Amino acid sequence: MVINSLCALPEHEATALFHSLRRGERLDSLAEAINAGDTEKLRTLDTDLSGPSGTPGATFHTQAPSTRNESSRSPIEGEWHKPGNQSAAAEGSSSWFRIPQDAEFVDHLLNLYFSWSHPFFCFFSKDHFLRDMARGSTKYCSAMLVNAVLSVACQYSDRPAARDRGGDYFFSEAQRHAENIGAADLTAVQAMAVMAVREGSAGRDHISYRLCGRAVRLALEMGLHLADTTAGEPNLRSSEIDIRKLTFWGVFNCEMICCLALGRISSIPKNAIEIDKRRFLRPRTILYPDSDMFTALNSEKLDALFWQPYEDANLPVSPSAVQPMKCLLFHSHQSTLAELINDINLNLYAPRERFTPRRLASAYNQYQQWYSELPDMFQLQNTAMPHVIVLHMYYHQCVLQ
Numbered sequence: 001m002v003i004n005s006l007c008a009l010p011e012h013e014a015t016a017l018f019h020s021l022r023r024g025e026r027l028d029s030l031a032e033a034i035n036a037g038d039t040e041k042l043r044t045l046d047t048d049l050s051g052p053s054g055t056p057g058a059t060f061h062t063q064a065p066s067t068r069n070e071s072s073r074s075p076i077e078g079e080w081h082k083p084g085n086q087s088a089a090a091e092g093s094s095s096w097f098r099i100p101q102d103a104e105f106v107d108h109l110l111n112l113y114f115s116w117s118h119p120f121f122c123f124f125s126k127d128h129f130l131r132d133m134a135r136g137s138t139k140y141c142s143a144m145l146v147n148a149v150l151s152v153a154c155q156y157s158d159r160p161a162a163r164d165r166g167g168d169y170f171f172s173e174a175q176r177h178a179e180n181i182g183a184a185d186l187t188a189v190q191a192m193a194v195m196a197v198r199e200g201s202a203g204r205d206h207i208s209y210r211l212c213g214r215a216v217r218l219a220l221e222m223g224l225h226l227a228d229t230t231a232g233e234p235n236l237r238s239s240e241i242d243i244r245k246l247t248f249w250g251v252f253n254c255e256m257i258c259c260l261a262l263g264r265i266s267s268i269p270k271n272a273i274e275i276d277k278r279r280f281l282r283p284r285t286i287l288y289p290d291s292d293m294f295t296a297l298n299s300e301k302l303d304a305l306f307w308q309p310y311e312d313a314n315l316p317v318s319p320s321a322v323q324p325m326k327c328l329l330f331h332s333h334q335s336t337l338a339e340l341i342n343d344i345n346l347n348l349y350a351p352r353e354r355f356t357p358r359r360l361a362s363a364y365n366q367y368q369q370w371y372s373e374l375p376d377m378f379q380l381q382n383t384a385m386p387h388v389i390v391l392h393m394y395y396h397q398c399v400l401q
Helices: 002-008 010-023 028-033 040-043 085-090 103-116 126-135 141-154 164-179 186-201 203-222 238-263 278-280 329-349 357-372 386-400
Strands: 286-291 293-300
Touching: 085 103, 085 126, 085 357, 103 141, 141 164, 141 186, 164 186, 186 203, 186 238, 203 238, 286 329, 329 357, 329 386, 357 386
Parallel strands: none
Antiparallel strands: 286 293
């Protein structure tokens, strides 16, 4: 009877029942609750496996956490996410939607996005985005960006609300806002790139390529590729300059993936890029927001943060799944690979001279050198982080291409 109930009960009650079985609850008491239709008892059976409010904990941690999702600190690409900020962003998100959305559902989608997509396709500062989303500020957040993010997150969710055209709805909303873009702004660049990821992951590569091209053109219009990133905006803080650079390299990396898949050349040659991605790796002070204040944090400390998977069922997390992010270092190596692809694609698809076997061997040697220089923590045998695994798949696709 208990086994049959796992198949028949609603998802959240079946999950609670499953947790109770794992904890060794008596089968007769479980069967009694099922017979009596005591759904409230089933909903509260696994409260010790959830956070303070019964919802799954956040995804990122500043120190090695326990095997349960108890912490809600979430730093990424050098950011500090204070407890409750992600839920606060979801609760304060009503201004971003034409049709009101359930705050818990939005929080669930945000957790999915920042766990499974953002570490590899990093277009914006998570901390700044969540802060402005909660406040209704449009400096680092917009309705277009929020809907684009949620459209990607729906692809990772098993909930009916997400699977039953939920992603299509959020994407159509992002498209509606995209039609009304005026002057280029940072969130428009970011949202267009996120939309490209969504279409690419759905197998619509040509649409993804066109969206990515729009993101690159908006980035060029803003001068994000220039050494003087403050052109036209002389009063930018250091953190704001870093976010603009992060956005550019994220968009550039995304376009290189599209170019590799379709056999195209980039909208921007590497020699036109004046900003240096390695600046993020030099020991220095980076400014990031802490509530209304900007707190100085050291980049080396920020690069020693931890990642762990997020699952809606909130099952216990294996200690082996919790690993150092090294996000700044990861994005630097990812961007270096994108630069190689940029050069080699030009030689293949827009050559100034004949592409000889010697030049092919030279290109292959460049790829091999990049691969040999990957740090130990990014080697496959030393990681289970999905974005690192995808980076290896990306590299081997480059070689096979």
